[in-house]
Amino acid sequence: MSEVRRNTRQRQVILRAVRELGCHPTAEQVYDRVRSELPRTSLSTVYRNLGVLADQGLLSTVAGAGKEVHYDHNREEHCHIRCSLCGRICDVDIFPSDMEGFPPEDLSGFILQEVSINLVGICPACSGKMEKEKTV
Amino acid sequence: MSEVRRNTRQRQVILRAVRELGCHPTAEQVYDRVRSELPRTSLSTVYRNLGVLADQGLLSTVAGAGKEVHYDHNREEHCHIRCSLCGRICDVDIFPSDMEGFPPEDLSGFILQEVSINLVGICPACSGKMEKEKTV
DNA sequence: ATTATAATAGTAATAGTTCCTATTACTGAT
DNA sequence: ATCAGTAATAGGAACTATTACTATTATAAT
Numbered sequence: 552m553s554e555v556r557r558n559t560r561q562r563q564v565i566l567r568a569v570r571e572l573g574c575h576p577t578a579e580q581v582y583d584r585v586r587s588e589l590p591r592t593s594l595s596t597v598y599r600n601l602g603v604l605a606d607q608g609l610l611s612t613v614a615g616a617g618k619e620v621h622y623d624h625n626r627e628e629h630c631h632i633r634c635s636l637c638g639r640i641c642d643v644d645i646f647p648s649d650m651e652g653f654p655p656e657d658l659s660g661f662i663l664q665e666v667s668i669n670l671v672g673i674c675p676a677c678s679g680k681m682e683k684e685k686t687v
Numbered sequence: 688m689s690e691v692r693r694n695t696r697q698r699q700v701i702l703r704a705v706r707e708l709g710c711h712p713t714a715e716q717v718y719d720r721v722r723s724e725l726p727r728t729s730l731s732t733v734y735r736n737l738g739v740l741a742d743q744g745l746l747s748t749v750a751g752a753g754k755e756v757h758y759d760h761n762r763e764e765h766c767h768i769r770c771s772l773c774g775r776i777c778d779v780d781i782f783p784s785d786m787e788g789f790p791p792e793d794l795s796g797f798i799l800q801e802v803s804i805n806l807v808g809i810c811p812a813c814s815g816k817m818e819k820e821k822t823v
Numbered sequence: 824a825t826t827a828t829a830a831t832a833g834t835a836a837t838a839g840t841t842c843c844t845a846t847t848a849c850t851g852a853t
Numbered sequence: 854a855t856c857a858g859t860a861a862t863a864g865g866a867a868c869t870a871t872t873a874c875t876a877t878t879a880t881a882a883t
Contacts, residue, residue, distance in 0.1 A: 557849050557860055578840080593863045598840065600861090614752040618839065618871085632797050641795050650786060659777050660811035661768050668804050675796035693829055693880050714870080729832045734871065736830090754840085754870065 564588055565600045566609060575613055575621040575640040613640055615669065634674035643670060700724055701736045702745060711749055711757040711776040749776055751805065770810035779806060
């Protein structure tokens with residue numbers, strides 16, 4: 552019986568990268584960051600460890616409508632809003648557990664595991680850009 | 688000025704396929720269904736038309752955590768629950784517009800465009816299977 | 824019927840992610 | 854401190870869902 556989880560340098564750096572990058576980085580962004588510290592790290596190592604860290608509950612994944620998966624180090628209950636133009640993801644303070652009558656009783660026989668509330672909108676940076684373009 | 692939208696046989700059949708398949712099919716599932724009626728239809732035609740139909744507001748897309756996009760013909764306000772084991776998606780009667788204090792005021796400067804509430808759980812079929820395995 | 828061009832079939836290309844394999848380096852035991 | 858066992862790594866190939874490209878077809882307006 553093994554079940555030994557080795558605490559490798561790469562895994563440490565990858566977790567730290569997600570925490571330091573802060574705003575829900577993608578695997579690629581984590582990869583770039585990690586390589587500035589450990590230049591020989593491979594992309595597959597990043598993916599594998601993001602998976603391991605998520606398994607361990609140290610990270611969670613944020614699957615937006617975009618094709619890339621984002622990673623979140625914030626383990627407190629919260630929700631996200633994603634910019635439909637640039638794909639950036641930000642935290643929003645909504646707490647499903649505070650909502651009355653939610654989640655509902657009737658779930659067509661499903662056993663509920665988790666709730667994710669995702670908003671979509673236009674971020675300040677992108678709406679700023681749009682304003683500028685209008686005036687040109 | 689063109690802007691002519693041709694009403695092709697393929698597009699009709701694709702829309703009908705999504706409606707008849709009912710439970711949030713993927714592009715591949717639509718493709719299979721369409722080909723049983725129009726065997727020469729190409730996958731790219733299916734993708735293009737699902738996009739067009741979504742643009743026209745006749746369909747919407749359901750992006751779960753799974754990698755495939757699902758398509759939904761139900762244009763009424765509702766939410767989804769996805770099975771974490773088999774990926775199946777079902778409708779749930781939750782109406783965000785009925786929720787008190789939702790959406791919240793503070794959206795970090797985002798201009799809100801849409802709200803999607805997605806639940807994750809285990810569907811009846813999969814939980815049934817799990818029960819069976821235990822007793823073996 | 825003719826014409827202009829939107830849409831198609833078929834295929835190549837892309838992107839994000841996962842898988843594979845020889846090698847490396849933790850960890851626990853000696 | 855050395856060693857053995859094996860989890861994890863680097864690097865690259867493979868995979869999968871989707872998009873892009875292009876010559877050809879078929880629709881809608883005249």
